[in-house]
Amino acid sequence: MRMRSEHKLYDDVNLTPLMDLAWNLLIVFIIMATATVQGITVDLPRASAAPSMSKPKTKAVTVTADGRIYLDTALVSIGELEMRLRQYKAADPDLPVVVKGDASIQYYKVIEVLDVMKRLQITQLGLVTDRLVK
Template sequence: MMAGYQRKRRRKVAEINVVPYIDVMLVLLIIFMATAPLVTQGVKVDLPQASAEPLSADSKPPLVASVNSEGEYFLDNGSVDERKPLMLDELAALVAAELQINPDRPVVVNGDRNVSYDQIVQLMVSLQSAGVPSVGLMTESNE
């Protein structure tokens, strides 16, 4: 009676289903995209690769943002003889105005060795918000 019915054998499928792996990778991509801006906080500073060298003689004179030992902020743009203390927002506005006129003028920070690290960082953050692409740090030579 069952002679007419033949059982067909199924072939085994040797393919890997990659859909779950793609789903996991998309979720990880979204997580990394959401957390990357939180990890990269801070002030960008161009660190020297070797020993520090002075600015070349043919470069434009730099804007020098200074913090003295009392924590007062100053800006030396090479043209003003009067040195009066500035608030951070005033200093940032002056730097932004100068960079509108001379966008490739270098900006350096000159900080007293006794000033707190927080005040230097606040100065660098205000310079960054004023549009300064990179900030240099002034040092004294050991010679």
């Protein structure tokens, strides 16, 4: 007489426990990845307490409501503006300049200043505006 074995072959595989394991590993990985990014400590260099002696490189040209032109804080004529910017450009060929014009000025005053920038071939030029608040 032949004994029947209690072991039988399965013709399908239950994937639910495997998917549960993969899901749990994914959650643990996400938590650990975000925890390690936030917890990085770096020994930052210390800045000296002495004030910096170098002046900022960017020059600001301002055209006021009454048409006056300022280079940084000095009142200049259009000719003086060109002369001084030419000197700064000779010292630093990549001289950055920002132009600030009052909203109520006549358009030609800003164009006059932009023409100076074009003649001097100042390519790093920015126009300062206020943010539009709705």
